[in-house]
């Protein structure tokens with residue numbers, strides 16, 4: 054078991070056991086934070102390794118934002134006597150990383166060419182540690198900074214720009230350098246599928262820039278740094294690596310679930326349609342190795358409930374134990390052929406204060422389940438089944454009623470209270486009656 058596997062370029066990890074995989078060679082990632090299993094190609098074969106965490110570190114591609122003009126990465130080699138013009142954010146807001154390159158170039162140009170005027174046009178200047186100093190130095194060295202609004206900077210000729218802002222308008226001639234555009238490595242597209250991470254619109258492994266936890270991706274335990282994260286990932290690279298390695302140390306020593314209530318899959322209902330596998334934004338569902346159903350990977354789950362609302366078989370729910378703990382003493386079993394159908398049509402606030410569980414028939418409720426739900430002196434249980442004529446099971450309603458009677462008799466004989474369990478009949482269109490019934494049961498009027 055490795056502590057971390059790098060996909061792409063590794064960085065030093067003094068106290069963590071690490072290995073590296075080429076991004077093109079990754080085939081599949083299964084498992085969850087603390088226990089991932091990565092399958093990849095190696096020496097003509099396929100290998101599998103286990104790791105607690107994964108860091109993706111791929112480079113950016115740099116593209117010219119103004120074709121035929123030199124960009125910030127090119128050497129300064131001005132011919133003639135003209136001024137030098139740096140344009141940042143020509144196409145879109147450039148990252149703090151590009152800002153660092155541009156400011157460094159402008160400062161160098163000012164120092165090496167005292168006879169020329171250096172202009173720096175920008176739509177936004179973002180600083181990181183070190184680049185704010187560059188800005189100060191460049192100002193002191195005589196670089197003239199001009200902010201422009203989108204569409205207000207034009208390039209009418211190969212060495213000419215035209216600038217307008219707040220009543221000021223000017224034309225400047227000189228050699229133009231433009232900021233490069235940063236693009237994600239094309240390997241990220243396939244990686245996002247293998248790692249089951251939803252990429253951003255631009256194709257990075259983060260859908261948004263998380264400033265406090267900058268390298269997290271949607272899949273817990275998988276981190277994106279450098280060019281896998283976004284253009285901003287390059288600006289504070291060192292800090293982000295430090296943050297990420299600290300996170301992995303914490304996970305290694307103390308891995309806790311993110312949410313208190315477990316989501317669980319009922320293996321009797323799951324039809325293995327893989328809908329939940331596709332909709333879970335956090336890759337927290339996988340096929341169970343023990344049951345013929347899916348299972349929720351507890352430590353990976355963020356508790357968003359997307360799986361619960363999409364499962365066509367109603368097989369996923371919040372764990373009953375957790376629900377029981379949250380209960381205020383009122384529990385209701387609902388037959389799926391009657392009360393449960395009515396419940397879905399009823400305003401859900403009528404269920405407030407109740408813990409409900411769907412059952413195939415009122416006769417399928419088990420006495421031990423009822424006793425389990427009667428832990429505290431205030432606990433009461435309501436069982437809702439069908440009318441006799443519509444019961445789909447042989448005398449299911451009558452058998453349900455008998456179970457309730459027997460439980461009440463036992464409770465009474467043990468001096469544990471009278472009529473703490475009640476049986477009522479409903480049909481699917483009776484949502485108003487259900488709401489009223491729940492209200493009366495809540496108020497103690499039944």
Ligand code: SF4
Pocket residue numbers: 316332333334335336337338349353354355356357358359360361
């Ligand atoms: S609640 Fe369901 S969809 Fe949401 S993270 Fe957990 S398993 Fe995935």
Ligand code: SF4
Pocket residue numbers: 318322323324325326327328329330346347363364365366367368369
């Ligand atoms: S969506 Fe529901 S039925 Fe389909 S695989 Fe997931 S748990 Fe099973």
